[in-house]
Amino acid sequence: MIIPQTPLMVVLLVVLAPLFGALLCGIDRRITARAQGRIGPPILQAVYDTIKLLRKEPMLLNRVQIVYAYLHLAFMILAMLLLVFGQDSLMFLFVFAFSTLSLVLGGMCVRSPYSRIGSQREIMLMVAYEPILILLMIGFYLVNGHSFMLSAPMTAAKPMLLSLPLLFIGFLVVLAIKMQKSPFDIATSHHAHQEIVKGLTIEYSGPYLAILEIAHFYEMALLFFFIVLFWSSPAWVGIILASLSFFLMTVVDNAFARLTSMWIFKFMWTGALILAVTNVLWLYWASK
Amino acid sequence: MTDVPKFNKSPWVVHFNCNSCNGCDIEFLACLTPLYDLERFGILHVGNPKHADVLVVTGSVNHRNARVLKNVYDQIPEPKVVVAMGVCASTGGIFADGYNVLGGVDKVIPVDVFVPGCPARPEAMIDGVLKGAQILEAKHSGKTPLAEKNVLTRTPTPVATPVAQEKGAPHA
């Protein structure tokens, strides 16, 4: 599974990835509704919402907000391209992290208490999951004959999942955080909206909120593609794996209550980190 | 109908309880339950006026909350509609003659849809929100005059003058 690095491909990815992400969100909402005995919104609801938001009046608190919103989107697209084209894994992570960081800063730069609380919580989450992601890349490096390029897991004969089972579990937790799913949706909650009234996105409205939504769709597509990496040959197994993981997230989301940010931090830096470190250490041991 | 999805495909609702007895609020929350399932129309219940299209108000307006209602209304981006839910929100209802009551929501902000009932039934409420959503599209395309533009420098409507104080009410 190698994706050619052509301008056409870039255009295709930039256009299709958010649609795919939106579709994933729509399916997620539909499944949730069905699980609760409801009919649920149309599959394309996320697209309708975004188009509506784009047509609304822009409202702002200051200039800086706009800059951060665009940076969030731009870095998310760049992260996706780096991933799909199999570039350096750590640089991909840094770009991905900076994208989230722009979102956080966008939430922090306004004089709004709810927004700031949401941002603070998002930083906590970032610090909580970032080590797991870096260790995951180290895992890729060790398995793939010492190459940091993401193209290595794409072409690997043996599926990554078999070498990195514990890191995959760690990654699933990160996935729940990135998808804003319970029990990890403390920064911007999809369900009990009123808790911190949508956290760090609260002061974004209309088209600027749409930008954040679109960036989130890219993020969904990126995460989906990332799971495929765990079983890239044949790719259809990876796609099934990714679909199952997303389904699992929906189930978990509906089955769990929310945690506090400090709890998440401690959980990630103990439980999840121990899983990840164990996996990495055993790879070191195996390679010797 | 053009191909562009209309506002009526995803009206996001913010709910404001002015002075309600909670009857309408309970009924409105019932709309979210599997029996009525607001979400199948793309309606989302958001907690923040800045993300909303439709302002659903329950209860009559009094001197204290008129300012708050106005603020919340101002923070909804255009196009926006207001749905007065229940008879109190529409006219003041049985509280209309209260010494502290101004009357219906339309005394403070322009109302687009009135949903009568005490409380209004969930079906009527969903219908009201969807009626409002149709108006959103019309407002956006400029067929009905937009609500007056609000800018930051605007001073709040001077409705908050406490009438109660003039009457020497004990709590003043």
Next chain:
Amino acid sequence: MQIQEALIALLVLGPLVFGLLMLTGVKGVLRNALVAVAGVTTIAAGVALPFYSGVIVPDVGLPTLITTLGNWIEPMVILTVLAIGFSIRSWPVRIMALIQLGLCVIGLLMSRHEPLEETKLVVDSLAMIMVLIVSVIGSLIALYAIGYMNGHEHHAPATAASNNRFFFVLISFLGLMNGLVLVDNMKWLSIFWEGTTLCSFFLIGHDGTAEAKASARRAITINVFGGLAMSVGVFLAAHSVGSESLSVLMSKGPVVLLPIALLAIATMTKSAQMPFQSWLLGAMVAPTPVSALLHSSTMVKAGSYLILRMSPGLEGTPLAAVVAIAGAFTFALTSALAIGQSNGKKVLAYSTIANLGLISCCAAIGTPLAYAAGITILIFHAISKALLFLCVGTIEQSIGSRDIEDMGGLLFKMPLTTNIAIVGMISMMMPPFGMLIGKWMAIESAVHFPVVLILLVLGSALTIFFWAKWLGRITTTSYHEKYTIESISPWMRTVLAVIGIGVVVASICALPIYEQVIRPVSLLTFSEQASNINISILDSVSAFLGWPMIIVIGAIIMALATGALLFKPSRLRLPYLCGENVDSDETTYTFRSIADAPSTAMLTSYYLPLFGESRITTWANPLAALIILSLFGVLFI
């Protein structure tokens, strides 16, 4: 050759001469002019040096006179330290100085009958990079100090020493530092080393308050300890290798581990690695230019510079692993410590220590990639951190606080300084600019050392936390129709603008800098490893900096442009406060509470007591000391 020698003389002796002129008691405009001339000549000489020395000049061929001179200057410097030990009544300093003096005398007596070695000056690429940092950034900070100290004079405590003494020390420091960088003879190295310690002592104690005195005392105690380690190391090296040349010592490598271990400890004290970090934190009481010059961008880099120089010698020795773990440990722990701080200068100090730890970790790993990472961090950290310190100093002078929580709304109150500070912070954490490239290469090069790697991974996750908090706080603002540029001294404003532009240019030119400077240096230093697979990663750095760099720069420009163009005041609204806003744009945390009384929401960032100073240092310092002690343990393996 003539020009080269003149330039070096200008770089080393020039600042000393200008510094001495300060002591004549010049005042006002004349003093400003003198400082300015000193700064500009040093910058010019520093910039000119690379053009006149080619790639490598191993020997500028100075006569043995210099070596003889060194033999006499060294005891004088040590006597000065001893005198300070008596004046501050510190037994540790007195004892350490006496030991050093003893070693010095013994050394002189023993070498009496040996022919004197020529003192070499090494002007290789690493030295030139360091000279550029010292002379350009150092001089710019000296220029900034002109404006700053004029303001400082007004609200400095009465106990403060005179500004003339301040400038004497500050400017002489540049010469000492250049000397330290260029000299290959270890006797001269330790003279310059002690010299910078003395500068640091005088400058930290400048204000003369009880706090300043205590900090200065701590600084000199710890640094003299490092100096002692160096003296012993030099002494042992001279008598086991038979030469005082650093390059000779390093080429002997594994044979002479003890002197190398001692030198490594000296570098750790100078670059304030755990457990020696306390002196650098105390040093933050000094006036801002001092913090910026000595304690972030140049003097503490002396330690990093020396360990980078030692990198080829460390490679393959059992010491390397210990130094690498010590560096990584410092990186992780001080990053954690920075989270718990709301004092801006302390956050910067901890972040500095963390980056210095990263450099010494890279130097100890000793692969071409790690070495390149070390140099990258050395360069970009010096520029960005100097800028940030100067910004915090300017902010502190204006708002009277260095607390991060007080920095909300600064974008409106001090738009120029704040924007420059934002540039500095962004350059510390935005991919794919300098600092992040360095960190990236560091993690990739540490991948074969699991312990080091995990410490680096945890540390780099933690660094996000404090930068995000601070950047979020400093960009917080409500909308204002008009921004008035704050009135700060033109010296300060110019220097801030110049370094700010420098940071932007350096960030954008990260690829050429990497290609033209860092990569060749690294390959040259580790030429025997040139066929190693690590080289391929060096190439992938270049590959990355191609199209993604263009996208990133394009995105930033687009974002800034949309921010400027799409913004209309009519789109402004008050923040959401449940509709209870008090209608005023300055006090948007204020809402109407019971009986319509305005009430203000209080909101601070997370400072996580888990990462409190006392909580971490109580166990981390002894642990770090154990790691360093194990330097001696591995000698016996």
